[in-house]
Amino acid sequence: MxxxxxxxxxxxxxxxxxxxxxxxxxxxxxxxxxxxxxxxxxxxxxxxxxxxxxxxxxxxxxxxxxxxxxxxxxxxxxxxxxxxxxxxxxxxxxxxxxxxxxxxxxxxxxxxxxxxxxxxxxxxxxxxxxxxxxxxxxxxxxxxxxxxxxxxxxxxxxxxxxxxxxxxxxxxxxxxxDEALITELQAMKTGALIDYAVRAGGYVAGASETELAALSAYARDMGLAFQIQDDILDVTGDAETVGKAVGKDADLGKATFVSILGLEGAQHRAKELGERAKNRLAPWDKAAQTLRDTVDFVLERKH
Amino acid sequence: MxxxxxxxxxxxxxxxxxxxxxxxxxxxxxxxxxxxxxxxxxxxxxxxxxxxxxxxxxxxxxxxxxxxxxxxxxxxxxxxxxxxxxxxxxxxxxxxxxxxxxxxxxxxxxxxxxxxxxxxxxxxxxxxxxxxxxxxxxxxxxxxxxxxxxxxxxxxxxxxxxxxxxxxxxxxxxxxxDEALITELQAMKTGALIDYAVRAGGYVAGASETELAALSAYARDMGLAFQIQDDILDVTGDAETVGKAVGKDADLGKATFVSILGLEGAQHRAKELGERAKNRLAPWDKAAQTLRDTVDFVLERKH
CATH class of the missing domain: 1.10.600.10 (Farnesyl Diphosphate Synthase)
Structure with a gap:
């Protein structure tokens, strides 16, 4: 690991x-x-x-x-x-x-x-x-x-x-x-296709069921971290860097991971999920570096 | 036959x-x-x-x-x-x-x-x-x-x-x-799925390429006959039987098989295509009776 x-x-x-x-x-x-x-x-x-x-x-x-x-x-x-x-x-x-x-x-x-x-x-x-x-x-x-x-x-x-x-x-x-609902919403709306992406790569390569399960776990953690980061950017980003209007969610009274967990709570949660996603890749050791980098890319992105 | x-x-x-x-x-x-x-x-x-x-x-x-x-x-x-x-x-x-x-x-x-x-x-x-x-x-x-x-x-x-x-x-x-265009339009818009239907039945039953080709030819002829009959019903049908407004095509100045071939020409064409469709089923003799009946059903329907 x-x-x-x-x-x-x-x-x-x-x-x-x-x-x-x-x-x-x-x-x-x-x-x-x-x-x-x-x-x-x-x-x-x-x-x-x-x-x-x-x-x-x-x-x-x-x-x-x-x-x-x-x-x-x-x-x-x-x-x-x-x-x-x-x-x-x-x-x-x-x-x-x-x-x-x-x-x-x-x-x-x-x-x-x-x-x-x-x-x-x-x-x-x-x-x-x-x-x-x-x-x-x-x-x-x-x-x-x-x-x-x-x-x-x-x-x-x-x-x-x-x-x-x-x-x-x-x-x-x-x-x-509430948190459960927006987590479920995200898992379906954007998470399902991210999960599909890694499983599809697995199918192409003839992955085992155990490998597919690890890939899915990685994708689910990363997908959720991605969404939380989106919510964070809406609060912390400036419109020019993010490339779209920010502060929109708060203005609309939208339930987001930030409005529910607070900014620090959301940041902590995203980081935690990102680490967990990377740990799911332990079976592949060094070969998984690009998939690990993808998690960092998702969390460090400014837009 | x-x-x-x-x-x-x-x-x-x-x-x-x-x-x-x-x-x-x-x-x-x-x-x-x-x-x-x-x-x-x-x-x-x-x-x-x-x-x-x-x-x-x-x-x-x-x-x-x-x-x-x-x-x-x-x-x-x-x-x-x-x-x-x-x-x-x-x-x-x-x-x-x-x-x-x-x-x-x-x-x-x-x-x-x-x-x-x-x-x-x-x-x-x-x-x-x-x-x-x-x-x-x-x-x-x-x-x-x-x-x-x-x-x-x-x-x-x-x-x-x-x-x-x-x-x-x-x-x-x-x-x-013109006739070529509305024939092409029909072949794509409704014909393609009718063709698919009989080919799919063929695939389920393990049909040979020769059989699939005969089935496709049957479907293409029947699909076109179906569309011509639709155009005929718009002219000859009464709204109550057809179940929708009739005479709509002519009112809209729409190019139909009837407006291009005339009513008798269209009726003749539909009948001819129907016969040809049924003849495509010759290889299956009596076993094809239901598919032959389907052609008659399509041409004899009043709605």
Missing amino acids: PSAASSQLLDADFPTRLREVAGMVETRLDALLPKPNGHQSVIFEAARYAALGGGKRLRPFLVVETARMLGGSLDEALSVGCALECLHVYSLVHDDLPCMDDDDLRRGKPTVHRAYGDAIAVLAGDALLTRSFGILGEVDLPADVKVKLVTELAMSGGMSGMIGGQVVDITVAEGER | PSAASSQLLDADFPTRLREVAGMVETRLDALLPKPNGHQSVIFEAARYAALGGGKRLRPFLVVETARMLGGSLDEALSVGCALECLHVYSLVHDDLPCMDDDDLRRGKPTVHRAYGDAIAVLAGDALLTRSFGILGEVDLPADVKVKLVTELAMSGGMSGMIGGQVVDITVAEGER
């Missing part, structure tokens, strides 16, 4: 690796999303507009780095990561719709419905979600592995996973949210 | 069989869609509201009857049919949204967005689409068959299939629509 001190500082190579994988994801997504053609070419354009050109690509990064740690095929891990990214992007496209969050900007450019209209945005989201499963069906992996990837993606992205979390976020009044 | 005369009249048992399968689909869907639970229970309710309680269930019927003809497992065919039905239902839920067709009623009850609001309707559609693939991942079939079912569903329901057809329908002006 690595000492806490050794993993306190972010590996200098980490940002480079993150950037490299993001570049590979961009290229692979470009290849996996059909080029505009036919009378319906606008839907190909809209899907590409939504999926290409940016983002940290944290989910595919986790798929790739988990597969790398376990000695799996990076090429197939990259495609699986892109399938997951398509699902993540579809959720953003639908989330931005006027009847949902009604956002005009995403990654510094107009949201899909602002650029292409609401109907095409609904359909582009549908198309990206559909394509996620198509990509998983096409990757060069054994059929039983692909079936696991499909089945678990449908669970993680479905009514008991990501969509369930979105629904709780939309429907449960702020006053009714 | 059956004589044209022998298949002219609808088998008296056909309506019973159609009704029986619809009942089985209803029961199976009820089992495959999770019961409302947790803080997000409204999304389970909305998904069940959309998927349960009605419809001819033509697509699952085709899956089941094709599998039956080929000696495949009816139980697995039924689940695969339900996966396809979930995908079909999601497309209706999103189609009915205010930013799409803005419909208030579906199968005689308020559309999902009228009953649950636009945000939940978007998410319920997303959830049903996601569940389609989840169901395919879970059925008791060999992994390689499930991968084919997943991959082809993603194609048939995606940008080059159903979604592509919807986009053409939304974006191509009426004046630019």
Whole structure:
């Protein structure tokens, strides 16, 4: 098990690796999303507009780095990561719709419905979600592995996973949210896909059930730490660095980990979860350094 | 090959069989869609509201009857049919949204967005689409068959299939629509899933490539005949029997098979396609009677 001190500082190579994988994801997504053609070419354009050109690509990064740690095929891990990214992007496209969050900007450019209209945005989201499963069906992996990837993606992205979390976020009044509720909400809304990312990397590499359980535990701790850090940044960050309006949660009287645990309590909790996440990787010793660095990256980020 | 005369009249048992399968689909869907639970229970309710309680269930019927003809497992065919039905239902839920067709009623009850609001309707559609693939991942079939079912569903329901057809329908002006365009539109918008239905039944039963090709040819001819009959009913039907407003297409100056071919031309074309569809089933002789009856059902229906 690595000492806490050794993993306190972010590996200098980490940002480079993150950037490299993001570049590979961009290229692979470009290849996996059909080029505009036919009378319906606008839907190909809209899907590409939504999926290409940016983002940290944290989910595919986790798929790739988990597969790398376990000695799996990076090429197939990259495609699986892109399938997951398509699902993540579809959720953003639908989330931005006027009847949902009604956002005009995403990654510094107009949201899909602002650029292409609401109907095409609904359909582009549908198309990206559909394509996620198509990509998983096409990757060069054994059929039983692909079936696991499909089945678990449908669970993680479905009514008991990501969509369930979105629904709780939309429907449960702020006053009714305690720590247990916002923890459950986060576990579904963002945690389920982070868990899927590392498990998918595990499946690509033929991980054992024991290994998959350790990876899931790592992902769950890190996912929650990620959300707590988000809440902390809303209080401590300045808008310019964070890249979006801050103090919004408090202004809205929103129940967050900071409003419930206090700023210091939240910081302590995030740190504790981060350490626990890293300790879950003990079985892989030095090979897990990038996944450990990912935890530090998540906690040290200023945006 | 059956004589044209022998298949002219609808088998008296056909309506019973159609009704029986619809009942089985209803029961199976009820089992495959999770019961409302947790803080997000409204999304389970909305998904069940959309998927349960009605419809001819033509697509699952085709899956089941094709599998039956080929000696495949009816139980697995039924689940695969339900996966396809979930995908079909999601497309209706999103189609009915205010930013799409803005419909208030579906199968005689308020559309999902009228009953649950636009945000939940978007998410319920997303959830049903996601569940389609989840169901395919879970059925008791060999992994390689499930991968084919997943991959082809993603194609048939995606940008080059159903979604592509919807986009053409939304974006191509009426004046630019000739017979070739509306044929292509139909082949994508409704034809792709009918094709998928019979191929899926074939996969469940382990059909050969030659058999799958014949099934696809049958489905393509029948799908087009179905659409032409729709256009004919809009001109010849009375609103009460058809169950919706008629004469709408002509009032809107819509390019339809009737406006392009004339009423008699369209009737002739539908009949011709129907005969051709039935002839595609020659390899299966008497065992194909239900699939032949389905063609007559499609052409003789008054609504």
